[in-house]
Amino acid sequence: MKSKKKHIIVYTAPTVAHHYQYASSFAELNLLKDFVTGATRFSSKQKNIDSKIIPYKRSHNIFSALNALVFRYGLDFLKPYTRYLMSLELDIATRKYLKDAKIVMMYSGCGVYSIREARRMGCKSVVEVVSTHVNDYLECLEKEADSCGIKPIGMLTALKERMILEYREADYILCASNAVRDSLINNGISAEKIRMVSYPMPQFKRKKVANLDEDSRGSQFNVLFVGQIHYRKGIKYLLEGFVEARIQSSLLRLVGPPSKSSGVNLNQLPTNVEYLGKMGATKLQAQYEWADVLVLPSVEDGFGLVVLEAISYGVVPVVSRAAGSAEIITDRENGILIEPRSSVSIAVALKLLENKECRKSLQRNIDSLIDQINGKPSLSKSLSDLVDSIL
Known part of the structure; x- marks a missing residue:
């Protein structure tokens, strides 16, 4: 690192996976000068924050807590409002920590005021964008909702405008996939202001795939989905494809918070499909140990961290080409790539992976994929280089 200065970054983020790493x-x-987060005091992630290591500052949390409840219970009609209010809350909380900072990094939608205050104080601003450009994102969701025959959840115009202002006013934009980067550029964002940092492997304890017992997962073919039960995630196509595959002795488990805008009826699932709801880390890891295959059938997904989680357990990933995580998969070598919005593509992939020898072949290559990801510059090195490129 070129800079010798310490404690120069204010980092702000909601309660989302990779931000704590x-x-x-x-x-x-x-x-790190201050870490400002919307995590509620009931958040298990907050409990794991070591305040002696991370200078943790909690925002007021009124709307962050409300937003978490709305997502937990699938209250879709409230989501646009709580998401917007949470973003404002986090933005307002961040501004007061900018004194003596050189860089402020914020989550998309949560930083208009912070960007402007940073500019006034001579501080560089970085907005972290985890999905495609908001115009592409909303267009995709509207199209998908229409195909499902449901009303799109949408986004408040005020939040959309905040995001577009951030794209324009931030000094830099940070993203983790070419899918997001290309979407931003196609919408007129200069490539010069975009920085890329790949997501790291999750910090899970895992067994080496090569050391897994051949029958450790049993004779049943176990298929797993992890994520919000939402039409953006392509749940409808997964259920249709799983049924079309007609695989004997198979079970599909859906894990994630519910949504009334899923495009499916969770109360009328096939007998070999289970909805398990949202899970904490320990229970979720047990599901990865259970699964043979993880399917991420998203119609839009900036990345899809569940793919990294799955491969860390030797679970074969089946990934939509519309997800950023498709970029790390080599089709039919360490996973299967499927077409978005295609139940047929999912059925073909599952029929292929029903064969144990095929799964084993792909699993053997997963360790190489993990080594390849871990062989890239470490997260600390990537972030250090990012800071050097900014200052």
């Missing part, structure tokens, strides 16, 4: 890495580099 980012905050930890910035802290290890002695770069």
Whole structure:
């Protein structure tokens, strides 16, 4: 790292997976000044934050807690409002920590005021974008909702406008996949202001695939989906494809928070499909140990961290080409790539993976994929290089 200055970054994020690894890495580099998060006091992730290592600052949390409840119970009609209010809450909370900072990094939608205050104070701003450009994102969701015959959840115009202002006013934009990067560029964002940092492997304890007992997962063909039960995730196509595959002794488990805008009726699932609801980390890891295959059938997904989680357990990933995580998969070598919005593509993939020898062949290559991901510059090195490119 070129810069010798310490504690120069204010990092702000809601309660989403990879942000705690980012905050930890910035802290290890002695770069983190403050970590401002919307995590509620009931969040298991907050309980794991070591305040001696990470200078953790909690925002007021009123709307962050409300937003978490709305997502947990699938109250779709409230989601646009709580998401917007949560973004404002986090943005307002961040501004007061900018004194003496050199960089402020914020989650998309949560930083218009912080960007402007940072500019006034001579501080660089970075907006982290995890989905495609908001115009592409909303167009895709509207199209998919129409095909499902349901009303799209949408986004408040005020939040959309905040995101577009951030794209324009931030000094830099950070993303983790070419899918997001290309979408931004296609919508007029200069490639010069975009920075890329790949997501790291999750910090799960895992067994080496090569050391897994051949029959450790039993004779039943176990298929897993992890994510919000939402039409954006392509749940309708997964259910149709699973049924079309007609695989004997198979079970599909759906894990994630519910949504009334899923395009499917969770109360009328086939007998070999189970909905297990949202799970904490320990229970979720048990599902990965159970699964033979993970399917991510998204019609739009900036990345899809569940793919990294799955391969860390030697679970064969079946990934939509519309997801950013498709970029790390080599089709039919360490996973299967499927077409978005195609139940037939899913059925073909599952029929192929029903064969144990085929699964084993792909599983043997998963360790190489993990080694390849881990062989890239570490997260700390990537973030250190990011800071050097900004200052």
